[in-house]
Amino acid sequence: MKSKHIVPALLSIFLLVNHSFAQEAKMKSIFNGKNLKGWTVQPEDNIWWTVEDGKIAVENDPTKTGSILWTKKEYADFVFQMDFLMGTGTVDSGIFLRSEKDQIQIGISGSLQRDMTGSPYIPGKSYPVEAEGVADVLQLDDWNTMKVRLVDQTYTVWINGEEVMTYTSENMPEKGPIGLQLHPNNEMSITFKNIMVGKL
Template sequence: MKDKFVLALVLIFSLTVFSQQPKLKDIFNGRNLNGWIVPTNNIWWSAENGMLIGKSDPEKKGSILWTKNEFKDFEFETEFRFGEGTVDSGIFIRNDKQQIQLGISGALKRDMTASPYIAGLGYPVEAHNINRILKPKDWNTIKVIAIAGYYEVWLNHIHVMSYTSESFIEQGPIGLQVHPNNEMTISFRNTKVANLK
Protein backbone atom coordinates (compact mmCIF):
# COMPACT_ATOMS: atom_id res chain seq x y z
CA MET A 1 0.00 0.00 0.00
CA LYS A 2 2.81 2.36 0.93
CA ASP A 3 4.62 1.58 -2.35
CA LYS A 4 1.48 2.41 -4.35
CA PHE A 5 1.11 5.70 -2.50
CA VAL A 6 4.73 6.64 -3.20
CA LEU A 7 4.36 5.66 -6.87
CA ALA A 8 1.27 7.85 -7.16
CA LEU A 9 3.18 10.76 -5.65
CA VAL A 10 6.04 10.23 -8.10
CA LEU A 11 3.70 10.19 -11.10
CA ILE A 12 2.01 13.38 -9.95
CA PHE A 13 5.37 15.02 -9.37
CA SER A 14 6.66 13.96 -12.79
CA LEU A 15 3.68 15.57 -14.51
CA THR A 16 4.24 18.72 -12.47
CA VAL A 17 7.93 18.89 -13.36
CA PHE A 18 7.22 18.75 -17.09
CA SER A 19 4.77 21.65 -16.79
CA GLN A 20 6.71 23.78 -14.30
CA GLN A 21 10.32 23.66 -13.11
CA PRO A 22 10.77 23.91 -9.31
CA LYS A 23 12.11 27.27 -8.13
CA LEU A 24 15.44 26.62 -6.44
CA LYS A 25 16.50 29.01 -3.69
CA ASP A 26 20.01 29.47 -2.29
CA ILE A 27 20.50 27.99 1.17
CA PHE A 28 24.18 28.97 1.39
CA ASN A 29 24.94 32.66 0.87
CA GLY A 30 28.66 32.18 0.17
CA ARG A 31 29.72 34.43 3.07
CA ASN A 32 28.77 32.77 6.35
CA LEU A 33 26.76 29.93 7.91
CA ASN A 34 23.50 31.83 8.33
CA GLY A 35 20.57 29.47 7.74
CA TRP A 36 22.45 26.48 9.12
CA ILE A 37 22.59 24.97 12.61
CA VAL A 38 26.25 25.47 13.46
CA PRO A 39 27.66 22.83 15.85
CA THR A 40 28.84 23.93 19.29
CA ASN A 41 32.56 24.76 19.26
CA ASN A 42 32.51 24.55 15.47
CA ILE A 43 35.87 23.60 13.97
CA TRP A 44 34.49 21.68 10.98
CA TRP A 45 32.57 24.16 8.86
CA SER A 46 33.53 27.49 7.33
CA ALA A 47 32.58 29.82 4.50
CA GLU A 48 35.45 30.98 2.29
CA ASN A 49 35.46 32.58 -1.16
CA GLY A 50 31.88 31.54 -1.91
CA MET A 51 32.47 27.97 -0.75
CA LEU A 52 31.10 26.00 2.18
CA ILE A 53 34.03 23.93 3.44
CA GLY A 54 33.85 20.86 5.65
CA LYS A 55 37.08 19.69 7.26
CA SER A 56 37.81 16.91 9.73
CA ASP A 57 38.84 17.80 13.28
CA PRO A 58 42.10 16.65 14.93
CA GLU A 59 40.26 14.00 16.96
CA LYS A 60 38.31 12.85 13.86
CA LYS A 61 34.92 13.08 15.60
CA GLY A 62 33.19 14.29 12.45
CA SER A 63 30.16 16.54 12.15
CA ILE A 64 26.85 17.11 10.37
CA LEU A 65 25.82 20.62 9.33
CA TRP A 66 22.01 20.83 9.27
CA THR A 67 19.74 23.36 7.62
CA LYS A 68 17.63 25.39 10.04
CA ASN A 69 14.60 24.82 7.83
CA GLU A 70 12.88 21.46 7.53
CA PHE A 71 11.60 19.95 4.30
CA LYS A 72 9.07 17.36 3.16
CA ASP A 73 9.28 16.76 -0.59
CA PHE A 74 12.20 18.68 -2.06
CA GLU A 75 14.78 19.08 -4.79
CA PHE A 76 18.32 19.75 -3.55
CA GLU A 77 21.19 20.77 -5.78
CA THR A 78 24.81 21.62 -5.06
CA GLU A 79 28.24 21.60 -6.58
CA PHE A 80 30.89 19.70 -4.62
CA ARG A 81 34.62 19.12 -4.88
CA PHE A 82 36.68 16.55 -3.03
CA GLY A 83 39.67 17.92 -1.13
CA GLU A 84 42.45 16.31 0.83
CA GLY A 85 42.38 12.92 2.48
CA THR A 86 39.85 10.13 2.16
CA VAL A 87 36.60 11.95 1.50
CA ASP A 88 33.57 10.29 3.09
CA SER A 89 30.64 12.67 3.08
CA GLY A 90 26.97 12.74 2.23
CA ILE A 91 23.70 14.59 1.88
CA PHE A 92 21.35 13.60 4.71
CA ILE A 93 17.66 13.35 3.86
CA ARG A 94 15.51 14.64 6.75
CA ASN A 95 17.49 12.77 9.44
CA ASP A 96 20.84 11.07 10.04
CA LYS A 97 19.61 7.59 9.06
CA GLN A 98 19.31 8.13 5.29
CA GLN A 99 21.74 9.86 3.00
CA ILE A 100 23.12 10.13 -0.49
CA GLN A 101 26.80 9.23 -0.32
CA LEU A 102 29.59 11.51 -1.51
CA GLY A 103 32.99 9.88 -1.77
CA ILE A 104 34.48 6.74 -0.29
CA SER A 105 32.28 4.41 1.74
CA GLY A 106 34.04 3.53 4.98
CA ALA A 107 32.35 0.11 4.97
CA LEU A 108 32.97 -0.79 1.31
CA LYS A 109 36.31 1.05 0.88
CA ARG A 110 35.34 2.38 -2.55
CA ASP A 111 33.62 5.39 -4.04
CA MET A 112 29.84 5.18 -3.68
CA THR A 113 29.00 8.74 -4.72
CA ALA A 114 25.29 9.25 -5.52
CA SER A 115 24.24 5.93 -3.92
CA PRO A 116 21.75 5.90 -1.02
CA TYR A 117 22.95 4.78 2.39
CA ILE A 118 20.11 3.56 4.61
CA ALA A 119 20.82 2.75 8.27
CA GLY A 120 20.33 -0.96 8.86
CA LEU A 121 20.49 -1.78 5.13
CA GLY A 122 23.75 -0.28 4.00
CA TYR A 123 23.68 0.53 0.29
CA PRO A 124 20.54 -1.13 -1.09
CA VAL A 125 21.29 0.03 -4.65
CA GLU A 126 24.35 1.49 -6.36
CA ALA A 127 24.39 4.53 -8.63
CA HIS A 128 25.23 3.77 -12.28
CA ASN A 129 28.48 4.58 -14.13
CA ILE A 130 29.91 6.85 -11.43
CA ASN A 131 33.49 5.98 -12.42
CA ARG A 132 32.79 7.52 -15.85
CA ILE A 133 30.76 10.53 -14.70
CA LEU A 134 32.47 11.71 -11.52
CA LYS A 135 35.35 14.21 -11.77
CA PRO A 136 37.45 13.37 -8.68
CA LYS A 137 39.65 16.48 -8.82
CA ASP A 138 37.13 19.02 -10.11
CA TRP A 139 33.70 20.44 -9.32
CA ASN A 140 30.71 18.14 -9.76
CA THR A 141 27.00 18.91 -9.68
CA ILE A 142 24.60 16.66 -7.81
CA LYS A 143 20.81 16.92 -7.76
CA VAL A 144 18.71 14.95 -5.29
CA ILE A 145 14.93 14.70 -5.44
CA ALA A 146 13.12 13.28 -2.41
CA ILE A 147 9.36 12.66 -2.63
CA ALA A 148 8.28 10.86 0.52
CA GLY A 149 10.57 7.78 0.40
CA TYR A 150 11.29 7.97 -3.32
CA TYR A 151 14.79 9.29 -4.08
CA GLU A 152 16.33 10.18 -7.42
CA VAL A 153 19.85 11.46 -8.10
CA TRP A 154 21.55 13.14 -11.04
CA LEU A 155 25.35 13.51 -11.16
CA ASN A 156 26.72 16.10 -13.58
CA HIS A 157 23.24 16.27 -15.16
CA ILE A 158 23.08 12.51 -15.79
CA HIS A 159 20.44 10.41 -14.01
CA VAL A 160 22.29 7.77 -11.98
CA MET A 161 19.99 6.43 -9.25
CA SER A 162 16.37 5.77 -8.21
CA TYR A 163 15.39 4.15 -4.93
CA THR A 164 12.31 3.86 -2.72
CA SER A 165 12.90 3.74 1.03
CA GLU A 166 10.34 2.12 3.31
CA SER A 167 11.76 3.78 6.44
CA PHE A 168 11.78 7.42 5.37
CA ILE A 169 11.00 10.35 7.65
CA GLU A 170 8.26 12.65 6.33
CA GLN A 171 9.84 15.94 7.36
CA GLY A 172 13.22 17.13 8.56
CA PRO A 173 16.31 19.16 7.73
CA ILE A 174 18.94 18.50 5.07
CA GLY A 175 22.46 17.78 6.31
CA LEU A 176 26.01 17.77 4.99
CA GLN A 177 28.56 15.46 6.56
CA VAL A 178 32.17 15.23 7.58
CA HIS A 179 32.41 11.54 8.46
CA PRO A 180 34.03 10.48 11.75
CA ASN A 181 37.39 8.63 11.81
CA ASN A 182 38.60 10.31 8.60
CA GLU A 183 41.03 13.02 7.65
CA MET A 184 39.32 14.88 4.82
CA THR A 185 38.07 18.12 3.33
CA ILE A 186 35.15 18.73 0.99
CA SER A 187 33.83 21.95 -0.54
CA PHE A 188 30.32 22.92 -1.63
CA ARG A 189 29.01 25.90 -3.60
CA ASN A 190 25.81 26.99 -5.35
CA THR A 191 23.78 25.04 -2.80
CA LYS A 192 20.04 25.33 -3.44
CA VAL A 193 16.75 23.72 -2.54
CA ALA A 194 13.15 23.85 -3.76
CA ASN A 195 10.04 22.68 -1.95
CA LEU A 196 7.97 20.34 -4.13
CA LYS A 197 4.24 20.64 -3.57
Protein backbone atom coordinates in the same frame (compact mmCIF):
# COMPACT_ATOMS: atom_id res chain seq x y z
CA MET B 1 -26.20 15.53 -22.88
CA LYS B 2 -24.18 14.55 -19.83
CA SER B 3 -21.43 12.91 -21.92
CA LYS B 4 -20.73 16.25 -23.63
CA HIS B 5 -19.75 17.70 -20.25
CA ILE B 6 -17.81 14.67 -19.00
CA VAL B 7 -15.20 14.68 -21.79
CA PRO B 8 -14.14 18.34 -21.35
CA ALA B 9 -14.06 17.84 -17.57
CA LEU B 10 -11.80 14.80 -17.85
CA LEU B 11 -9.57 16.64 -20.31
CA SER B 12 -9.23 19.56 -17.90
CA ILE B 13 -8.26 17.22 -15.05
CA PHE B 14 -5.70 15.46 -17.26
CA LEU B 15 -4.11 18.75 -18.33
CA LEU B 16 -3.99 20.01 -14.74
CA VAL B 17 -2.32 16.84 -13.44
CA ASN B 18 0.08 16.70 -16.37
CA HIS B 19 1.04 20.35 -15.85
CA SER B 20 1.75 19.80 -12.15
CA PHE B 21 4.09 16.93 -12.95
CA ALA B 22 5.84 18.92 -15.67
CA GLN B 23 6.55 21.89 -13.43
CA GLU B 24 10.12 22.22 -12.29
CA ALA B 25 10.90 23.25 -8.75
CA LYS B 26 11.77 26.91 -8.36
CA MET B 27 15.31 26.72 -7.01
CA LYS B 28 16.39 29.09 -4.25
CA SER B 29 19.85 29.52 -2.73
CA ILE B 30 20.07 28.41 0.92
CA PHE B 31 23.68 29.52 1.38
CA ASN B 32 24.44 33.25 1.35
CA GLY B 33 28.13 32.76 0.50
CA LYS B 34 29.27 34.79 3.53
CA ASN B 35 28.49 32.78 6.67
CA LEU B 36 26.48 29.85 8.01
CA LYS B 37 23.28 31.82 8.63
CA GLY B 38 20.34 29.45 8.16
CA TRP B 39 22.43 26.43 9.12
CA THR B 40 23.26 24.70 12.39
CA VAL B 41 26.34 22.63 13.22
CA GLN B 42 26.25 19.35 15.13
CA PRO B 43 28.09 19.16 17.53
CA GLU B 44 27.50 22.84 18.34
CA ASP B 45 31.12 23.87 19.03
CA ASN B 46 32.07 24.35 15.36
CA ILE B 47 35.73 23.83 14.54
CA TRP B 48 35.19 22.09 11.19
CA TRP B 49 33.05 24.22 8.86
CA THR B 50 34.38 27.46 7.36
CA VAL B 51 33.10 29.90 4.74
CA GLU B 52 35.37 31.68 2.28
CA ASP B 53 34.96 33.09 -1.25
CA GLY B 54 31.36 31.91 -1.53
CA LYS B 55 32.15 28.32 -0.57
CA ILE B 56 31.67 26.08 2.49
CA ALA B 57 34.75 24.01 3.35
CA VAL B 58 35.00 21.28 5.96
CA GLU B 59 37.95 19.31 7.30
CA ASN B 60 38.48 16.84 10.12
CA ASP B 61 40.17 18.07 13.29
CA PRO B 62 43.05 16.11 14.90
CA THR B 63 40.60 14.07 17.00
CA LYS B 64 38.81 13.01 13.77
CA THR B 65 35.46 13.97 15.22
CA GLY B 66 32.58 13.86 12.76
CA SER B 67 30.08 16.66 12.19
CA ILE B 68 26.85 17.43 10.31
CA LEU B 69 25.85 20.81 8.92
CA TRP B 70 22.04 20.92 9.01
CA THR B 71 19.62 23.37 7.44
CA LYS B 72 17.54 25.11 10.11
CA LYS B 73 14.51 24.79 7.85
CA GLU B 74 12.72 21.49 7.33
CA TYR B 75 11.53 20.26 3.97
CA ALA B 76 8.89 17.80 2.76
CA ASP B 77 9.22 17.08 -0.97
CA PHE B 78 12.09 18.96 -2.59
CA VAL B 79 14.87 19.19 -5.14
CA PHE B 80 18.31 19.80 -3.64
CA GLN B 81 21.31 20.77 -5.75
CA MET B 82 24.88 21.77 -4.98
CA ASP B 83 28.42 21.63 -6.35
CA PHE B 84 31.13 19.75 -4.51
CA LEU B 85 34.89 19.46 -4.85
CA MET B 86 36.68 16.56 -3.20
CA GLY B 87 39.73 17.67 -1.26
CA THR B 88 42.55 15.95 0.60
CA GLY B 89 42.58 12.55 2.23
CA THR B 90 39.99 9.81 1.81
CA VAL B 91 36.79 11.73 1.16
CA ASP B 92 33.78 10.17 2.90
CA SER B 93 30.89 12.62 2.97
CA GLY B 94 27.25 12.75 2.01
CA ILE B 95 23.85 14.43 2.01
CA PHE B 96 21.28 13.58 4.69
CA LEU B 97 17.63 13.62 3.60
CA ARG B 98 15.18 14.66 6.37
CA SER B 99 17.13 12.71 9.02
CA GLU B 100 20.34 10.71 9.59
CA LYS B 101 18.57 7.58 8.36
CA ASP B 102 18.82 8.33 4.63
CA GLN B 103 22.11 9.54 3.18
CA ILE B 104 23.42 9.99 -0.35
CA GLN B 105 27.08 9.01 -0.33
CA ILE B 106 29.85 11.26 -1.62
CA GLY B 107 33.26 9.59 -1.87
CA ILE B 108 34.72 6.39 -0.46
CA SER B 109 32.53 4.07 1.58
CA GLY B 110 34.14 3.26 4.92
CA SER B 111 32.54 -0.20 4.91
CA LEU B 112 33.05 -1.18 1.24
CA GLN B 113 36.35 0.70 0.77
CA ARG B 114 35.43 1.97 -2.69
CA ASP B 115 33.78 5.01 -4.22
CA MET B 116 30.00 4.87 -3.75
CA THR B 117 29.16 8.45 -4.76
CA GLY B 118 25.46 8.80 -5.59
CA SER B 119 24.39 5.64 -3.75
CA PRO B 120 22.00 5.64 -0.77
CA TYR B 121 23.39 4.61 2.60
CA ILE B 122 20.89 3.31 5.17
CA PRO B 123 22.06 2.36 8.70
CA GLY B 124 21.43 -1.35 9.12
CA LYS B 125 21.07 -1.90 5.37
CA SER B 126 24.36 -0.47 4.19
CA TYR B 127 23.94 0.32 0.46
CA PRO B 128 20.62 -1.23 -0.65
CA VAL B 129 21.27 -0.22 -4.29
CA GLU B 130 24.31 1.13 -6.08
CA ALA B 131 24.38 4.17 -8.34
CA GLU B 132 25.15 3.29 -11.97
CA GLY B 133 27.54 4.93 -14.40
CA VAL B 134 29.16 7.16 -11.78
CA ALA B 135 32.71 6.41 -12.90
CA ASP B 136 31.89 7.85 -16.33
CA VAL B 137 30.63 11.22 -15.03
CA LEU B 138 32.32 11.88 -11.66
CA GLN B 139 35.31 14.25 -11.75
CA LEU B 140 37.67 13.45 -8.89
CA ASP B 141 39.82 16.56 -9.36
CA ASP B 142 37.21 19.10 -10.38
CA TRP B 143 33.81 20.45 -9.36
CA ASN B 144 30.78 18.16 -9.65
CA THR B 145 27.08 18.98 -9.50
CA MET B 146 24.77 16.67 -7.58
CA LYS B 147 20.99 16.97 -7.71
CA VAL B 148 18.60 15.01 -5.50
CA ARG B 149 14.83 14.93 -6.02
CA LEU B 150 12.83 13.58 -3.07
CA VAL B 151 9.08 12.90 -3.38
CA ASP B 152 7.31 11.02 -0.59
CA GLN B 153 9.87 8.28 0.15
CA THR B 154 11.49 8.02 -3.28
CA TYR B 155 14.63 9.90 -4.20
CA THR B 156 16.49 10.19 -7.49
CA VAL B 157 20.09 11.37 -7.89
CA TRP B 158 21.82 13.07 -10.82
CA ILE B 159 25.58 13.70 -11.08
CA ASN B 160 26.69 16.28 -13.62
CA GLY B 161 23.33 16.01 -15.35
CA GLU B 162 23.27 12.20 -15.60
CA GLU B 163 20.70 10.20 -13.62
CA VAL B 164 22.54 7.54 -11.62
CA MET B 165 20.14 6.21 -8.99
CA THR B 166 16.52 5.97 -7.81
CA TYR B 167 15.55 4.40 -4.50
CA THR B 168 12.40 4.12 -2.42
CA SER B 169 13.16 4.15 1.29
CA GLU B 170 11.08 2.93 4.23
CA ASN B 171 9.79 4.85 7.23
CA MET B 172 11.21 8.19 6.13
CA PRO B 173 9.86 11.15 8.09
CA GLU B 174 7.45 13.27 6.06
CA LYS B 175 9.52 16.37 6.75
CA GLY B 176 12.99 17.20 8.01
CA PRO B 177 16.22 19.16 7.46
CA ILE B 178 18.91 18.56 4.87
CA GLY B 179 22.43 17.84 6.12
CA LEU B 180 26.00 17.78 4.81
CA GLN B 181 28.30 15.24 6.44
CA LEU B 182 31.86 15.19 7.70
CA HIS B 183 32.49 11.53 8.48
CA PRO B 184 34.18 10.72 11.82
CA ASN B 185 37.39 8.71 12.22
CA ASN B 186 38.80 10.02 8.98
CA GLU B 187 41.25 12.53 7.53
CA MET B 188 39.62 14.41 4.68
CA SER B 189 38.36 17.71 3.32
CA ILE B 190 35.60 18.67 0.91
CA THR B 191 34.16 21.97 -0.37
CA PHE B 192 30.59 22.90 -1.34
CA LYS B 193 29.06 25.82 -3.25
CA ASN B 194 25.93 26.86 -5.18
CA ILE B 195 23.67 25.16 -2.62
CA MET B 196 20.01 25.40 -3.62
CA VAL B 197 16.63 23.92 -2.74
CA GLY B 198 13.33 23.94 -4.59
CA LYS B 199 10.16 22.92 -2.78
CA LEU B 200 7.80 20.56 -4.61
